[in-house]
Amino acid sequence: MPTMAKAGKELELLKQHLAKHNLKLTRQREQILNAFLKMEHVTAEQLYHILSKKDPHIGLATIYRTLKLLCETGMAQERHFGSQTLFDNVAHKGHHDHLICTSCGKIVEFQNCQIEQLQEEVAAQNGFTIQTHKLELYGLCAKCRS
Amino acid sequence: MPTMAKAGKELELLKQHLAKHNLKLTRQREQILNAFLKMEHVTAEQLYHILSKKDPHIGLATIYRTLKLLCETGMAQERHFGSQTLFDNVAHKGHHDHLICTSCGKIVEFQNCQIEQLQEEVAAQNGFTIQTHKLELYGLCAKCRS
DNA sequence: CTTTCTGCAAAAGCTTTGCATTACA
DNA sequence: TGTAATGCAAAGCTTTTGCAGAAAG
Numbered sequence: 001m002p003t004m005a006k007a008g009k010e011l012e013l014l015k016q017h018l019a020k021h022n023l024k025l026t027r028q029r030e031q032i033l034n035a036f037l038k039m040e041h042v043t044a045e046q047l048y049h050i051l052s053k054k055d056p057h058i059g060l061a062t063i064y065r066t067l068k069l070l071c072e073t074g075m076a077q078e079r080h081f082g083s084q085t086l087f088d089n090v091a092h093k094g095h096h097d098h099l100i101c102t103s104c105g106k107i108v109e110f111q112n113c114q115i116e117q118l119q120e121e122v123a124a125q126n127g128f129t130i131q132t133h134k135l136e137l138y139g140l141c142a143k144c145r146s
Numbered sequence: 147m148p149t150m151a152k153a154g155k156e157l158e159l160l161k162q163h164l165a166k167h168n169l170k171l172t173r174q175r176e177q178i179l180n181a182f183l184k185m186e187h188v189t190a191e192q193l194y195h196i197l198s199k200k201d202p203h204i205g206l207a208t209i210y211r212t213l214k215l216l217c218e219t220g221m222a223q224e225r226h227f228g229s230q231t232l233f234d235n236v237a238h239k240g241h242h243d244h245l246i247c248t249s250c251g252k253i254v255e256f257q258n259c260q261i262e263q264l265q266e267e268v269a270a271q272n273g274f275t276i277q278t279h280k281l282e283l284y285g286l287c288a289k290c291r292s
Numbered sequence: 293c294t295t296t297c298t299g300c301a302a303a304a305g306c307t308t309t310g311c312a313t314t315a316c317a
Numbered sequence: 318t319g320t321a322a323t324g325c326a327a328a329g330c331t332t333t334t335g336c337a338g339a340a341a342g
Binding site for chain 3: 203204206
Binding site: 080099101102108110112114115118119122123126127128129130131132133134135136137138139140141142145 | 226245247248254256258260261264265268269272273274275276277278279280281282283284285286287288291
């Protein structure tokens with residue numbers, strides 16, 4: 001059943017991280033992970049509202065604490081867009097960058113291997129080894145331009 | 147005297163912006179612009195401390211208000227690194243991107259025309275017209291790797 | 293003179309922390 | 318049974334806003 005194996009991949013990753021740091025898997029952490037994995041990107045507040053419906057006593061602080069854990073595992077990545085702090089789901093689609101419309105706020109994800117390759121070259125020239133990167137292109141989408 | 151002309155270029159840009167929006171050029175705005183132009187990137191708090199020495203009664207709110215203006219002219223660009231909000235001086239060196247060491251915090255600026263060209267292509271494919279962009283590469287610098 | 297700015301202080305986010313209690317392993 | 322996690326509320330930061338007096342055009 002490869003489907004089931006795939007479904008639990010992220011949970012396994014979290015379990016590994018928890019075990020390595022002597023932390024515990026809780027009902028809340030699992031709920032937060034599951035809700036997070038369904039989204040492309042979320043704010044802490046958004047997750048809080050989604051989860052509050054199922055579990056009215058969940059705390060916003062727990063969301064923040066768990067999102068920090070997910071960032072440590074590499075599944076999530078913190079990103080600032082305007083005044084909002086978004087947490088990107090990197091597990092789902094792999095790494096992706098963003099095109100952001102400055103007029104309507106529309107966000108398009110994209111990937112480009114050539115750019116990534118050039119990034120590696122630039123880093124090497126400066127003696128750096130890349131761990132991760134963020135690329136955001138701001139402009140006007142087709143609708144807003146016309 | 148080309149030197150003087152060059153020195154006032156950014157001030158002219160600010161004056162234009164102010165005129166266009168029916169705003170006024172004040173002593174504080176000029177001071178903040180000058181201090182800002184001397185730096186590669188600063189936080190609002192840093193500018194506040196620098197300027198407090200000359201003018202003990204300057205307000206932090208004025209710094210924030212003026213930095214917002216500088217962003218609108220395009221001379222400054224807001225950037226989030228970790229928990230800090232930095233304001234980049236784009237006027238001085240033109241647009242540049244950043245290599246950031248996740249271990250020691252060292253920041254290296256760079257420019258790469260090929261990457262910029264590819265960005266344009268990606269944007270065009272998605273119907274976007276780019277206004278600006280941010281590229282940050284996070285990793286380990288030579289010292290921290292060894 | 294009229295409008296905009298400033299500094300101050302208060303307010304408003306958003307995120308983190310302290311603590312008693314609960315849940316995991 | 319011993320740690321670690323949770324929820325709540327309070328504290329902490331950074332950034333914004335309201336307002337009366339000051340300054341610019």
